[in-house]
Amino acid sequence: MGVIQSHGHSPAPAVGSCGGGGKIVAKNNSVFRLAPPTTVGGVGLSQRYANVILFTERIVHASAAIGDDARKLLYEMLPERLKMKLGGKLRKMWLKLEENSEDEEENQEKWTMSERRGAAEEVMDWLAPLANDTLKWQAERNLEKQKFETKPTVLLLQTLHYSNLEKVEDALVDVLVGLSCIYWNQKQW
Structure with missing residues (x-):
């Protein structure tokens, strides 16, 4: 599945960096640098988002309950802009549930945990392969690895x-909101 590293509160990588020896390749690769600022790579968050997505996928597919440690680690991995979006969406959801708590029909909007x-698994089905390929693409461009393997298997696209x-952020926030609801429901049981 790829190596997941917690980035904690460290700053996001610079635009065009892909970690390790890949910086040289990225600087010399005009296709890599053509990503507009409206893209994940354009703001330099490809590797970080890939790690967040793959960690989230592990939690989504885990058969056990979501633990406090996994939840805390995942939150620490999130860039500030995702934390803000997630917090805003969770606040809106909880306010709406409080307003509608007396009306049972409106309360049916609270989905079951399954x-x-x-829904989270469905989103992860298309996000996780992109995240896996992102980490694989970056690993293939590692200068040390390029000496031994000449043929890359993943395209930047x-x-x-x-x-x-x-x-990508909206889809990821939806998954994280769903996981938060699952966590909250598990705590209630």
Whole structure:
């Protein structure tokens, strides 16, 4: 599945960096640098988002309950802009649920845990392969690895690099909101 590293509160990588020895390749690669600022790669967050997505996928597909440690680690991995979007969406959701708590029909909007997990899995089915390919693409461009393997297997177009930043973030926030609801429901049982 690829190596997941927690980036904590470290700053996002510079635009065009792909970690390790890949910086030289990225600077010399005009296709890599053509990503507009509306893309994940254009703001330099490809690797970080790939790690967040793959960690989220592990939580979504885990058969056990979501633990406090996994939840805390995932939150620490999120860039500030995702934390803000997630916090805003969670606040709106909880306010709406509080307003509608007396009306049982409106309360049916609270999906069951299996429905939320199913929706999260559906999103992860298309996000996770992009994240895997992103980490694989970056690993293939590592200068040390290039000495031994001459033929890359992943194209830049198969990665998160040119993905629309807003759409990726919105999809990821929806999954995280679903996981938050699952976590909250687990705590209530």
